[in-house]
Amino acid sequence: MNIELASQLHCVRCGGEVETTCGDCGPEAPLELRPPLEPGSGPALLELFSQRRLSRRGPDRSGVWRYRELIAPGLPEDLIVTRMEGNTGLYEPRHLNAFAGLSSQGKLYLKHEGENPTGSFKDRGMCVGISLAIAEGAKVVACASTGNTSSSLASYAALAGIPGVVFVPAGKISSGKLAQTVAYGARVLEVEGSFDLAMRLVEEASAHFGLGLLNSINPWRVEGQKSICLELLDDLGWEVPDWIVLPSGNLGNISALGKALREAHTLGLIDRLPRVACVQAAGASPFARYVESRAQGETGEFMIEPDPETVATAIRIGAPRSVEKAIRELEHLQGTALSVSDAEILAAKAAVDACGVGCEPASAASIAGLKRLVAAGVIPPDATVAAILTGHLLKDPDTTVGYHDGTLPGIPRPSGLGRQTVEANLDSIGAALSDLL
């Protein structure tokens, strides 16, 4: 298919325009797409984006394709694959402020990306990745995944009628995610080893067998994922929060967030930039360690984590693929990175769940990280903060029930009754409810 897309592919290292890989910087150099950005076109774009909120047409109703001039300009609308993704809730549960250490002047917004069609933020990049893979003639699409990307790929590949293949670490993805991926009909290849091994294999297999690779090293995935930030800013009336906090694993999401902010700033959609914080799980925190060592003036190499481990299986990643892009965005946004323990992640998850909002474990790393940064005086208690909740509570039912039952190794049982057995009579029920009545 011969389509004229307006975005150009560039090398992130030297900035030069490239066809497939950078001849000067080598095949390892990361690439990014650059849509044409006309400074001064901001007001007209804002008008267009808000008009589309009133439209009933699929691409306009999608919280990704609504922003298509900044995502895949020039893509004919009949090639758009969409499940009306995005349009996720922005919550402000006031009682989370106290948990996070924010004062009553502080504002904490939760952007719940778990409300996407397959229950995670991955749908935003995936609808764009699939649309472009098909437009460019892919016959089979593939990814490696800790479970959410695979669920998303499986759904969108099925919708578009193209076979999908996913490489997952055997026994290391949650039951909810495995169920989705299998149900949507993707070919699931379980790899004895970590996500990092699965990632290496899918890259080799894609090059060898000509599969359309849909991990976030595919620059179109990043373009779609920018819409989390665009929609968040849109929800906030294009007022910029002081901080945006998000969980990080493979570092695609921070790369997309930073790129969206730079482009929105260039276009004049926003008049300042927020600071950002990437939160990793302590057992899988090579990026946090690297950022901390750079902050202390060390100039060492990035060290992968050979044996990552965390209860937050979505971010159980030791060799993230988008380190260069993520570092560039953090420098531009005066960002930081930190790690939190599994116990902190689960306590934060319980707090988010108890607000009635709920999220999967990895998502709660953002709130655990926020709590740390407020306690350390990095984020002021009266700041306005947006935390990205990346996945839905039902993604990992085993961890959630195990936490409340007190059966997770090394994690104390939370106070408060989760569930209990009652006898089938009113006396027993009355006894179980005595503190409420």
Ligand code: F0G
């Ligand atoms: N939160 C959730 C729920 C995730 O699934 C992921 C990544 C992240 C955070 C981290 O985002 O990798 O862009 O830094 N999940 C990928 C997957 C790896 O395969 O589903 P990142």
